[in-house]
Amino acid sequence: MNKDSVTDYLSYILFRALGPFVRVLPLRVSLFLGSRIGDLLFYLDARHRAIAYSNIKRALGKNLAPLELLRLTRGSYQGFGQNFIEIFLIPLITKEYIAKYVTIEGRDNIDRAFHKGKGVIFLAMHAGSWELSNVICSSLGFPFNFVIREQRHPRLNELLNSYRRLRGCKLIQRQNETRELIEALKRNESIGVTVDQGGRDGILVKFFGKDSSMATGALRLALKYDSVILPVYHTRINGPYAKVIIEPPFELKKTGGPDNDLRENLQRLMPIYERNILRYPREYMWSYKVWKYAQEKSILILSDGKAGHLRQSQAVAQLASRVLEEKGVKVNIETQEIKFKNGFSKCALAIGSLLSGKYSCQGCLICLKKSLEKNTYNSLIDKAPDLIISCGSSLGVINYLLSRENQARSVAVMRPGILGTRRFDLVIMPRHDNPPKRKNVLATEGALNLIDEEYLKSQALKLRLGGTSYIGLLIGGDSKYFTLNTDTVSEAIKQIKIISEKAGMDILVTTSRRTSKAVEDLVKAQLKDYPSTKLLVIANEKNIPEAVGGLLGLSSIVVSSAESISMISEAVSGNKYVFVFEADGLSKKHQRFLRNFAQNKYIYLTKAGQLASRIDEILRDKPPVNTLKDRQLVSEAIKKIL
Numbered sequence: 179m180n181k182d183s184v185t186d187y188l189s190y191i192l193f194r195a196l197g198p199f200v201r202v203l204p205l206r207v208s209l210f211l212g213s214r215i216g217d218l219l220f221y222l223d224a225r226h227r228a229i230a231y232s233n234i235k236r237a238l239g240k241n242l243a244p245l246e247l248l249r250l251t252r253g254s255y256q257g258f259g260q261n262f263i264e265i266f267l268i269p270l271i272t273k274e275y276i277a278k279y280v281t282i283e284g285r286d287n288i289d290r291a292f293h294k295g296k297g298v299i300f301l302a303m304h305a306g307s308w309e310l311s312n313v314i315c316s317s318l319g320f321p322f323n324f325v326i327r328e329q330r331h332p333r334l335n336e337l338l339n340s341y342r343r344l345r346g347c348k349l350i351q352r353q354n355e356t357r358e359l360i361e362a363l364k365r366n367e368s369i370g371v372t373v374d375q376g377g378r379d380g381i382l383v384k385f386f387g388k389d390s391s392m393a394t395g396a397l398r399l400a401l402k403y404d405s406v407i408l409p410v411y412h413t414r415i416n417g418p419y420a421k422v423i424i425e426p427p428f429e430l431k432k433t434g435g436p437d438n439d440l441r442e443n444l445q446r447l448m449p450i451y452e453r454n455i456l457r458y459p460r461e462y463m464w465s466y467k468v469w470k471y472a473q474e475k476s477i478l479i480l481s482d483g484k485a486g487h488l489r490q491s492q493a494v495a496q497l498a499s500r501v502l503e504e505k506g507v508k509v510n511i512e513t514q515e516i517k518f519k520n521g522f523s524k525c526a527l528a529i530g531s532l533l534s535g536k537y538s539c540q541g542c543l544i545c546l547k548k549s550l551e552k553n554t555y556n557s558l559i560d561k562a563p564d565l566i567i568s569c570g571s572s573l574g575v576i577n578y579l580l581s582r583e584n585q586a587r588s589v590a591v592m593r594p595g596i597l598g599t600r601r602f603d604l605v606i607m608p609r610h611d612n613p614p615k616r617k618n619v620l621a622t623e624g625a626l627n628l629i630d631e632e633y634l635k636s637q638a639l640k641l642r643l644g645g646t647s648y649i650g651l652l653i654g655g656d657s658k659y660f661t662l663n664t665d666t667v668s669e670a671i672k673q674i675k676i677i678s679e680k681a682g683m684d685i686l687v688t689t690s691r692r693t694s695k696a697v698e699d700l701v702k703a704q705l706k707d708y709p710s711t712k713l714l715v716i717a718n719e720k721n722i723p724e725a726v727g728g729l730l731g732l733s734s735i736v737v738s739s740a741e742s743i744s745m746i747s748e749a750v751s752g753n754k755y756v757f758v759f760e761a762d763g764l765s766k767k768h769q770r771f772l773r774n775f776a777q778n779k780y781i782y783l784t785k786a787g788q789l790a791s792r793i794d795e796i797l798r799d800k801p802p803v804n805t806l807k808d809r810q811l812v813s814e815a816i817k818k819i820l
Contacts, residue, residue: 193266196266197266197269200263200266200267201266201267201269201270205267205417205418206417206418208263208266208267209260209263209264209417209418211263212256212259212260212261212262212263212264213256213259213260214259215259215262215263216252216255216256216257216258216259216260217252217255217256217259218259219255219258219259220251220252220255220256223255223465224536224537225537226465227251227255227465227537228537228540228582228585229464229465229466229467229585230251230254230255230464230465231247231248231251231464231540231541231585232540232562232583232584232585233464233465233467233468233469234247234250234251234254234459234464235247235562235583235584236386236388236468236469236562236584237386237455237459237468238250238456238459239559239560239562240560243559244540244541244542244543244559244583245541245542247541248540248541248542250459250460251464251541253460254459254460254461254462254463254464254465256460257306257414257460257461258463258465260307260414261306261307261308261309261310264307264309264310265309267310268309268310268313271310271313271314271317272317273317276314276317279418279419279420280314280419280420280421280422281415281419281420281421281422282314282318282421282422282424283421283422283423283424284423284424284425284426285424287408287424287425287426287427288318288320288408288424290426290427291406291408291427292320292366292368292406294404294406295366296363296366296403296404296405296406297362297363297364297365297366297367297368297369297403297405297406298320298366298367298368298369298405298406298408299363299368299369299371299396299399299400299405299406299407299408300315300322300368300369300370300371300408300410301371301372301373301396301407301408301409301410301428301447302370302371302372302373302409302410302411302412303372303373303374303411303451303455303462304372304374304375304462304463304466305411305412305413305454305455305458305461305462305463306411306412306413306414306420306458306461307412307414307420308372308412310412310420311410311412311422312324312370314422315368315370315422316348320367320368321348321362321365321367321368322348322367322368322369322370323348323349323350323358323359323362323367323368323369323370324348324349324350324369324370325350325355325359325369325370325371348362348367350362350369355395359395359399360399360403363399363403363405364403371393371395371396372393373392373393373396373444373447373451374390374392374393374451374468375391375393375466376390376391376392376393376394376471377391377393377471378391378471379393379394380392380393380394380471381394381440381441381444382471382472382473383441383444383445383448384445384448385448385451385452385468385469386452388469388472388474389469389471389472389473389474390468390469390471390472391470391471392444392448394440394444397430397439397440397443397444398440400430401430401432401436401439401440401443406427406428407427407428407430407447408424408425408426408427408428409425409428409447409450409451410422410423410424410425411423411425411451411454411455411458411461412461413454413457413458413461414461423454425450428443428446428447428450430443431443431446472507473506473507473508474507474508474509474510475502475507475508475509475510475564475565476509476510476511476512476561476562476563476564476565477495477498477499477509477510477511477512477563477564477565477566477567478512478513478514478561478563478565478566478567478580478586479491479492479495479511479512479513479514479567479568480514480516480566480567480568480573480576480577480580481513481514481515481516481573482515482516482568482569482570482572482573483515483516484570485691486625486744487569487570487591487592488513488569489626489627489628489744490569490591490592490625490626490627490744491567491568491569491591492513492628493626493627493628493809493812494567494589494591494606494626494812494816495511495567496628497809497812497813497816498565498567498589498816498820499511500813501813501816501817501820502820512561512563514554514557514558514561515554516550516554516572516573516576517550517551517553517554518549518550518551519548519549519550519551523548523549523550524549524572526545526548526549527545527546527548527549527575527576528575528595528596529596530545531545531575531578531579531596531597532596532597534578534579534582536582536601537582539579539582539583540582540583541583543555543559543579543583545579546558546559546576546579550576558576558580561584562584563580563584563586564584564586564587565586565587565588565589565820566580566581566584566586566587566588566589567589567590567591568589568590568591568594569590569591569592570591570592570595571592571593571594571595571596572595573590573594573595574590574594574595574596574597574602575595575596575597577589577590577594577602578594578597578601578602581602581603587603587604587819587820588601588602588603588604589602589603589604589605589606589816589819590602590604590605590606591605591606591607591626592606592607592608592611593607593611593613599613599614599616599618599619600616600618602618603618603819604618604619604620604815604816604819605618605619605620606620606622606626606812606815607619607620607621607622608621608622608623608624608625608743608771609621609622609623609771609774610743610767610768610770610771610774611767620811620812620815622806622808622811622812623774623775623778623780623806623807623808624743624746624747624750624751624771624775624780624806624808625743625744625747625748626747626808626809626812627744627747627748627751629727629730629748629751629752630751630809631753633727634727634730634731634752635731636727637724637726637727637728637730637731638727638728638731638732640724640728641713641724641728641729641732643686643712643713643728643732645684645712647681647682647683647684647734648683648684648685648686648712648729648732648733648734648735649674649677649678649681649683649684649685649686649733649734649735649736649737649793650685650686650687650729650730650732650733650735650736650737650754651670651671651674651685651686651687651688651736651737651738652688652690652726652729652736652737652738652739652745652749653667653687653688653689653690653693653697653701653739654689654690654692654693654738654739654741654742654745655689655690655691655692655693655694655697655741656692656693656694657692657741659763659765660741660761660763660764660765661694661763662693662694662697662739662741662761663761663762664696664697664700666739666759666761666786667697667700667701667739667786668700668704669759669786669787670737670739670759670786670789671700671701671704671705672704673786673787673788673789673790673793674737674789674790675704675708675710676790677735677789677790677793677794678710679710680790680794681793681794681797683710683734683735684710684711684712685705685708685710685711685712685713686711686712686713686728686729686732686733687701687705687711687713687714687715687729688713688714688715688717688725688726688729689701689715689716689717689718690717690742690745691717691718691721692742693716693717693718698716698718698719701714701716702714702716713725713728713729726745726748730748730749730751730752730754731752733752733754734754734755735754735755735757735793735796735797736749736752736754736755736756736757737756737757737758737759737789737793738756738757738758738759739758739759739761740758740759740760740761740764740768740772740783741761741764741768743768743771746758746772746775746781747806747808749781750775750780750781750805750806751805751806751808751809753803753805754803755782755793755796755803756780756781756782757781757782757784757789757792757793758772758775758781758782758783758784759784759785759786759789760783760784760785760786778804779801779804780804780805780806782796
């Protein structure tokens with residue numbers, strides 16, 4: 179006997195034994211027991227609870243705080259537990275029971291629908307006690323057919339079907355579905371089907387503002403056989419007291435285009451169900467992936483205010499966007515700057531996050547509320563992203579908490595701080611940071627950036643420069659532990675002038691925000707009035723956004739100072755010969771980065787006084803240009819997590 183057979187047999191025995199026990203209990207006691215079963219599932223079924231919470235947040239989150247969303251999620255589980263118990267109570271459901279406990283709102287709509295004589299389709303969503311609602315429909319004095327799906331466990335399946343038949347449900351098996359449904363409608367009988375959970379074969383329509391797959395079977399039948407569709411919704415009022423809402427007959431619109439008719443009418447149906455779900459949200463079955471097949475995704479970039487970090491996050495977002503767009507998915511990218519109340523709150527959040535679990539913080543977020551500025555917190559909890567990207571250790575905790583809150587994918591660039599790398603779907607770290615060897619960790623050679631061929635062409639055009647041969651000079655600046663020496667810069671400029679005259683190349687120059695006043699004055703003194711200088715941008719005086727991209731796009735030779743990993747990575751990504759002039763005072767990590775790039779021939783690491791001769795040698799020999807494959811590797815890694 180295989181595993182499924184054993185499970186089927188034991189489940190059947192358990193259900194047969196539980197049924198009489200549940201039915202002898204007072205009704206409210208049985209439903210109280212159902213609520214407690216729901217509570218138990220709420221605490222044990224963490225994965226589906228998280229899905230349910232994130233779905234409720236996506237649909238209703240703009241009006242509810244996280245704790246309110248969590249209470250509503252628990253309420254939906256309690257309702258599910260009560261619905262489960264009511265399956266055992268089906269043998270007790272009589273007309274007297276229905277008259278006492280069930281309110282039919284819109285009963286006259288049923289009579290109007292049957293009056294047409296073309297059959298009636300009760301179109302529901304997975305909400306409330308659907309088993310009880312089917313029994314109620316079959317007890318109202320008209321023929322009712324219910325489409326069933328065969329379950330994995332045949333004994334258990336047959337027991338449930340016997341309950342359904344006991345109260346007059348006519349069952350239509352899935353394999354005979356279409357023929358029997360058509361015959362039932364031709365006899366002016368009614369059928370009960372659901373419209374949600376359309377799966378891969380459904381049609382995408384807006385449901386609470388985002389595409390969701392809806393089943394088309396009922397609409398196809400109604401459009402072809404002119405049957406009447408009655409949207410219905412079942413809700414529990416209090417304990418055993420329930421209400422079945424029968425909406426007025428839905429007026430189908432026909433344009434003659436079958437696909438268009440299906441999509442348009444499905445979309446027109448959605449507000450009806452949305453209205454009822456908003457009135458009775460705990461009744462809907464939120465625990466499945468409502469928007470799984472949506473052709474639109476949102477990406478949230480968390481920014482710590484550092485331009486270099488933001489550019490790396492934007493590069494990942496760009497690559498993720500392209501991966502999704504190749505699948506036909508529309509992408510919306512938002513950026514949220516994170517502002518902490520103070521340094522203490524930042525440290526406290528980091529330490530407190532060590533106690534967070536995969537699902538334990540969902541619906542709470544008190545730690546974020548206490549740590550972040552009010553506007554930052556309010557903006558974050560209003561968002562429901564599908565992918566969250568951050569760069570830098572200070573944002574790793576927030577990325578993790580928000581991704582768990584929204585059941586979003588998480589990408590951390592660089593070392594993500596105190597939480598380590600295990601808690602993220604993808605961690606992208608440069609090789610010089612000694613990344614751990616794990617499946618979710620991708621080691622890159624340099625810093626990620628937005629540089630690609632298309633970007634360089636567009637930026638170069640914006641500079642509107644004539645000429646055909648350029649040498650570009652990127653000058654960085656000081657950092658906490660490094661000072662760019664004016665003598666070194668002066669020698670580098672001298673060498674560039676020599677090769678410029680010898681090779682007949684014009685010069686393009688840009689400094690950075692970190693460039694010191696002394697270096698800026700030196701650059702202006704030596705290059706401002708130099709005849710071959712065609713572009714000189716002093717970033718702290720008059721920066722232009724296309725300076726770096728345009729310089730890289732136009733230059734065949736690029737010379738860079740040594741202190742900026744991101745600047746050198748951008749230069750190498752431009753698919754040009756890149757020369758980096760050495761400097762003293764760089765950290766060991768930075769030196770590892772330079773050595774690695776030099777060994778792989780991404781750059782030519784040269785003393786400032788030897789730049790001219792080294793560039794001349796390369797121009798003569800024209801060796802192949804080695805370019806980074808980081809963007810390709812990141813794209814492949816993103817495909818795996820999306």
